Amino acid sequence: xxxxxxxxxxxxxxxxxxxxxxxxxxxxxxxxxxxxxxxxxxxxxxxxxxxxxxxxxxxxxxxxxxxxxxxxxxxxxxxxxxxxxxxxxxxxxxxxxxxxxxxxxxxxxxxxxxxxxxxxxxxxxxxxxxxxxxxxxxxxxxxxxxxxxxxxxxxxxxxxxxxxxxxxxxxxxxxxxxxxxxxxxxxxxxxxxxxxxxxxxxxxxxxxxxxxxxxxxxxxxxxxxxxxxxxxxxxxxxxxxxxxxxxxxxxxxxxxxxxxxxxxxxxxxxxxxxxxxxxxxxxxxxxxxxxxxxxxxxxxxxxxxxxxxxxxxxxxxxxxxxxxxxxxxxxxxxxxxxxxxxxxxxxxxxxxxxx
Numbered sequence: 001x002x003x004x005x006x007x008x009x010x011x012x013x014x015x016x017x018x019x020x021x022x023x024x025x026x027x028x029x030x031x032x033x034x035x036x037x038x039x040x041x042x043x044x045x046x047x048x049x050x051x052x053x054x055x056x057x058x059x060x061x062x063x064x065x066x067x068x069x070x071x072x073x074x075x076x077x078x079x080x081x082x083x084x085x086x087x088x089x090x091x092x093x094x095x096x097x098x099x100x101x102x103x104x105x106x107x108x109x110x111x112x113x114x115x116x117x118x119x120x121x122x123x124x125x126x127x128x129x130x131x132x133x134x135x136x137x138x139x140x141x142x143x144x145x146x147x148x149x150x151x152x153x154x155x156x157x158x159x160x161x162x163x164x165x166x167x168x169x170x171x172x173x174x175x176x177x178x179x180x181x182x183x184x185x186x187x188x189x190x191x192x193x194x195x196x197x198x199x200x201x202x203x204x205x206x207x208x209x210x211x212x213x214x215x216x217x218x219x220x221x222x223x224x225x226x227x228x229x230x231x232x233x234x235x236x237x238x239x240x241x242x243x244x245x246x247x248x249x250x251x252x253x254x255x256x257x258x259x260x261x262x263x264x265x266x267x268x269x270x271x272x273x274x275x276x277x278x279x280x281x282x283x284x285x286x287x288x289x290x291x292x293x294x295x296x297x298x299x300x301x302x303x304x305x306x307x308x309x310x311x312x313x314x315x316x317x318x319x320x321x322x323x324x325x326x327x328x329x330x331x332x333x334x335x336x337x338x339x340x341x342x343x344x345x346x347x348x349x350x351x352x353x354x355x
Contacts, residue, residue: 102315
C-alpha cells in the first residue's frame with residue numbers, strides 16, 4: 001500500500017509545504033507531534049506547564065516540517081506583539097548609535113522586533129506623539145534614549161501605558177534607569193591629569209541640559225576642589241568637533257593651559273586640531289583627555305587618552321531590564337543601573353612642560 005502524506009517522512013532542515021501544498025501551519029505541527037494546537041501554542045510561548053518530553057516532540061515536529069511561527073500567531077497566543085519600541089535623540093552621535101545597535105541585536109536574540117523613532121529636534125509635543133505612536137503600534141515595552149533633561153520631563157508626562165526603561169536620564173523614582181557612570185569617568189580623567197603633575201585642568205563641557213554633560217562638569221569641578229586646585233571657567237561646546245576646534249583656538253592662546261578634559265572625543269578631536277595649528281604640541285605643551293573612546297581615538301595623532309564607555313553593555317542591559325518588566329513588572333526593582341567606565345591612557349596625556 002502506498003504511504004499516505006501523513007505517513008511520509010519529511011527531511012529535516014528543509015522548509016516544506018504542508019499536506020495541502022501550503023506552508024506548514026500550527027495544525028500540521030500538532031498533527032505530527034500528536035498533540036493539540038493549544039499545546040503547540042504553549043510550547044511557542046515557553047509555558048511552564050508543558051512536560052519536557054511533550055515540548056521536545058513539538059520542537060522536533062517543527063524542525064521536521066520547517067515550521068516557523070508567524071508574528072501574528074505568537075501575538076494571538078500570548079497577547080503580545082513581540083515588538084519593542086525605541087525612542088532615540090541625536091541618534092547620529094556615536095554613543096546613541098552604538099546603544100541602538102546593541103538593543104536591536106539583543107532584541108533579535110530574544111525573539112523581538114524593534115520599531116525605532118529617531119528625533120533630531122523634538123519639543124514636548126513631538127515626544128508625546130512618538131510615545132503615542134509606539135503605543136498605537138502595540139509595543140510590549142519602550143526604551144527611551146533620553147540624554148536631555150527636558151526629554152525626561154516630557155516622557156514622564158506622557159501616558160505610555162506599557163513598561164518603560166530610560167537611558168541616561170532619570171524621570172522619577174518609579175522608573176528604571178540605565179546609564180554610563182559619567183561622574184566616575186570625569187573624576188578619573190581629572191585625577192589622571194592632576195596625577196601627572198598639572199596644577200589644574202581646563203574643561204570643554206557638553207551642552208547645558210544634557211545629563212551626561214552636566215554630570216561630567218559637576219564631577220570635574222568637585223574633583224579639582226577636593227584636590228585644592230584652581231577651578232577655571234568651563235567652556236561650553238555642543239559635542240561637535242567644530243565646537244572643540246573653536247574653543248581650542250581660544251585655549252591655545254593661553255600659555256597657562258597645560259591640561260584639558262573634553263566631555264567627548266569629537267570635541268577633543270577639534271581641540272587637537274586647534275592646538276596643532278597654533279604650534280602647541282600634545283602632550284609636550286598641553287595634555288588632552290576625551291570621553292567615549294570612539295573607534296578612531298586610538299588612531300589620532302597623538303592617540304587619544306579617553307574614558308571608555310561600554311555602550312553595547314548599556315544597550316544590552318536596558319533590553320534585559322525591559323523584558324524583565326514585561327514578564328513581571330511587580331517583581332523588578334526600580335533602581336538606577338550604572339555601567340562602569342574605564343580610563344584608557346594613550347599618548348595625548350603626559351607631564352606638564354618644564355619651564
